[in-house]
């Protein structure tokens with residue numbers, strides 16, 4: 001174990017996979033000479049050279065599609081989007097090509113590749129640069145969606161994503177890049193599709209991914225002070241969703257709150273709470289609550305931004321309502 | 327179009343056969359200097375954490391902002407990327423409103439909702455302020471379409487960077503604009519870098535004014551450090567578009583003195599390179615020299631002017647800072663949401 005940042009953990013995963021597999025390469029804007037807009041690819045150009053660490057023009061649709069073609073031709077591309085806001089330009093190649101290539105070609109071609117970059121809200125960057133899109137991609141058959149909430153998960157999940165034979169949407173979080181945590185040294189793989197219980201508790205289940213996992217843990221501490229013992233479940237992989245771990249937790253606590261940074265309508269919380277309703281209805285002592293970002297574009301002003309985002313206080317409040325303690 | 331005719335007795339400068347009165351030269355100079363000092367103030371406020379997020383300054387590029395604005399009509403449309411402070415100020419939007427936007431205050435140009443990257447002023451026909459690279463290019467083409475549709479002779483000045491020019495939608499726009507002879511001037515602010523990527527590392531054809539050739543969109547290259555040349559060439563380009571000949575590309579050769587945004591140390595450029603532009607080609611110094619040589623002003627007048635403008639900017643910042651943050655209820659304004667009753671712990675009050 002060593003204490004490293006979330007961004008260093010991602011870097012280790014990419015280096016680890018590039019060392020063991022020459023088919024893996026990294027391509028994106030500012031990934032090489034600038035060492036990454038958020039310094040995730042620090043030192044990788046020096047280590048692997050310009051054949052494998054490649055700066056692109058600002059042309060998301062183009063290099064995403066190039067990645068799809070390279071994957072179909074047998075390589076294992078890691079395509080970095082500076083942020084997922086810009087991946088919208090590339091959505092055609094992700095959704096219409098990568099996601100369905102295997103199906104459309106009767107299994108002749110597949111797209112073993114990773115699209116990765118920062119998602120969710122950053123600080124004060126306003127409407128076009130602060131958006132959570134995991135529900136968009138999770139809705140598409142053919143895509144896996146992975147979102148690490150801490151440095152160790154970042155390393156293990158990214159390595160697994162690069163080895164995976166499907167197309168993986170890997171959504172990092174800009175605000176988490178500097179987080180420090182214990183990360184196993186050497187080769188480290190976390191299987192996709194496995195949720196993780198980040199805190200054990202018996203009174204209520206808080207289900208949260210990415211940056212919201214940290215919020216849920218803070219809320220759990222606050223709830224503990226109020227005599228509510230919360231369990232925090234981090235799905236880690238949004239699709240395929242580890243339903244079993246979530247349902248087992250709810251069977252124990254009989255109450256749940258689902259937390260996400262993104263918009264409420266047709267969000268991840270809608271899917272998870274529907275699954276709980278469908279498969280654990282009899283376990284529930286109260287309706288499942290959702291805490292989400294407000295249904296507005298992200299405003300710039302500090303006070304408005306603050307109110308648009310979910311807060312620890314809202315999670316605590318929702319949990320108290322669900323526990324009949326409000 | 328405001329025709330500026332030469333009056334034999336009038337003091338001024340004639341360049342390439344075009345006359346600029348002393349009054350007009352002073353106005354251009356003052357606006358460039360205002361933008362320079364405004365941006366410096368914005369940089370300072372960012373350092374003090376009063377401005378947050380991304381903040382892209384245009385120091386060095388002032389001649390492009392001001393020379394272009396000099397050539398346009400107020401009814402012409404203009405839109406650009408996130409590097410927008412200089413353009414909106416040149417268009418005539420109140421500096422306090424721009425600064426208030428940067429600070430996220432109630433009186434900001436868009437009420438504090440947009441910040442640095444999203445300056446809009448419909449009353450000045452300034453349509454952003456766009457944060458996604460290249461996004462404004464098809465949109466600008468759409469403004470030109472509306473102009474042609476109504477036949478009201480308004481030109482759309484659609485500005486992009488040397489990095490933005492590589493987006494596919496730019497070429498789709500070139501083709502449509504040429505096909506339908508839309509009145510649009512595609513301005514490429516070639517400041518040599520897109521973040522840390524130099525032009526030659528991102529573009530096979532580095533003469534960006536040639537990027538329209540296969541779409542039959544003509545292009546010209548302009549010294550973007552010379553406000554008079556910018557004004558002159560832009561006037562020609564606008565004439566081309568306004569007279570129904572279709573789109574034209576204007577490549578402005580310029581340079582940004584600062585990093586890409588406030589968080590970029592810009593270590594990918596040599597000190598010498600920056601100095602070469604900064605001290606050798608600065609657009610403000612250049613115009614000052616020309617005016618002094620022509621006997622239209624003295625160095626001490628310019629020094630005084632600078633003091634006055636700095637004072638004005640201090641007052642602008644003060645006035646902006648005195649404003650309150652937007653009211654919390656504004657969170658729900660100007661957006662279509664189908665309200666989900668009881669969605670949040672306290673619906674519509676939030677938190």
Ligand SMILES: Cc1ncc(C[n+]2csc(CCOP(=O)(O)OP(=O)(O)O)c2C)c(N)n1
Pocket residue numbers: 029058060082086089407409457458459460486487488489490491515517519520521586
């Ligand atoms: C579609 C998209 N991709 C990437 C970015 C991130 N980004 C912001 S500015 C920029 C560089 C743009 O350079 P250029 O077009 O030359 O304009 P300049 O900043 O020099 O004015 C990049 C890559 C973005 N905002 N939008």
Ligand SMILES: [Mg+2]
Pocket residue numbers: 487488489515516517518519520521
């Ligand atoms: Mg540029």
